[in-house]
Amino acid sequence: MSIRVIEIGGKGVRRADVEGKKIDIVVVPQNQLYCLERLVEFATQNLPIETKAVAFSSAGVIEAYDLIVNSPNVHWLDGERLASTVTKYCGQPAFVFNDMETAVTGMAELFPELSFFLGATWSSGIGERLYRKGFGIVSASEGGHTMVDFSPYARLCGCGMRGCIEAVAGGLSTIQRVVMETQTLGIVVSGNPCSFLDRAYQSGDKWAREVYGGIAVAMGVHLATILQFNLDLQAVVWKGTFAQHALRLPGIEQAIRASMRNHLMNHSWEAKLTFRLVPEPPEAIEDAESFIGAATLATNLLNL
Numbered sequence: 159m160s161i162r163v164i165e166i167g168g169k170g171v172r173r174a175d176v177e178g179k180k181i182d183i184v185v186v187p188q189n190q191l192y193c194l195e196r197l198v199e200f201a202t203q204n205l206p207i208e209t210k211a212v213a214f215s216s217a218g219v220i221e222a223y224d225l226i227v228n229s230p231n232v233h234w235l236d237g238e239r240l241a242s243t244v245t246k247y248c249g250q251p252a253f254v255f256n257d258m259e260t261a262v263t264g265m266a267e268l269f270p271e272l273s274f275f276l277g278a279t280w281s282s283g284i285g286e287r288l289y290r291k292g293f294g295i296v297s298a299s300e301g302g303h304t305m306v307d308f309s310p311y312a313r314l315c316g317c318g319m320r321g322c323i324e325a326v327a328g329g330l331s332t333i334q335r336v337v338m339e340t341q342t343l344g345i346v347v348s349g350n351p352c353s354f355l356d357r358a359y360q361s362g363d364k365w366a367r368e369v370y371g372g373i374a375v376a377m378g379v380h381l382a383t384i385l386q387f388n389l390d391l392q393a394v395v396w397k398g399t400f401a402q403h404a405l406r407l408p409g410i411e412q413a414i415r416a417s418m419r420n421h422l423m424n425h426s427w428e429a430k431l432t433f434r435l436v437p438e439p440p441e442a443i444e445d446a447e448s449f450i451g452a453a454t455l456a457t458n459l460l461n462l
């Protein structure tokens with residue numbers, strides 16, 4: 159079943175026609191989109207006749223697969239009934255899905271051997287959903303805002319609380335930390351602060367090792383908590399720029415696992431939880447799992 163998918167991400171808007179796990183050419187808008195009408199035009203442009211529905215993947219709170227209550231990336235979509243507008247415009251059924259739900263549904267398609275996993279976006283922020291085969295996404299979640307640091311000086315999070323895993327280990331907070339640490343030490347940061355951190359870590363610089371050490375301990379505590387609530391959890395499927403870089407550095411996964419073991423009642427539980435990374439370019443299209451997941455969710459709703 160061919161589904162037109164539009165991904166509204168932090169890096170902009172992209173569209174592709176998707177059939178099962180097959181993603182056709184990804185198209186980006188020629189001009190910047192600045193209002194609902196332009197987005198609807200872009201979403202429905204050159205719609206193949208075999209298209210059965212139009213599906214959007216967007217961050218934020220979405221109601222009834224239609225109303226975007228708030229869109230943290232694209233504020234001019236706040237309060238808009240995007241799906242109804244598209245259906246009125248082109249006559250096709252349309253749905254709007256939360257981007258974590260499309261990503262994790264797509265992960266389930268890419269890793270069919272997993273019956274119960276945590277899908278985690280580790281990027282500027284941290285988003286998580288548990289997925290159980292035969293049931294789907296277990297629940298909405300704000301796992302990125304569970305606390306790992308209870309000290310009064312814990313880092314302030316974008317959500318307004320202190321010490322959330324996102325505030326301790328998220329990419330945005332890591333950039334702030336790198337800027338602060340290097341300023342204090344009189345080190346000049348060149349290029350992207352996270353890439354600078356990775357290079358310093360690989361060179362064995364003490365400050366960079368300490369930054370990653372703190373991140374790994376916090377992530378281990380966080381995963382141990384999730385695991386103790388869900389002892390049959392098999393894997394964490396990671397996506398996101400931060401995960402793709404950090405988890406490929408030597409020693410980081412091991413450090414997270416060591417921290418998990420230290421915070422589990424039974425240390426052997428740690429070994430059961432495997433880490434997977436979604437395929438990234440050049441092997442796959444960027445955010446392929448979101449495109450596949452949005453098409454899967456739309457197909458499921460059409461088949462109801």
Ligand SMILES: [Zn+2]
Nearest residue numbers: 303315317322
């Ligand atoms: Zn928070």
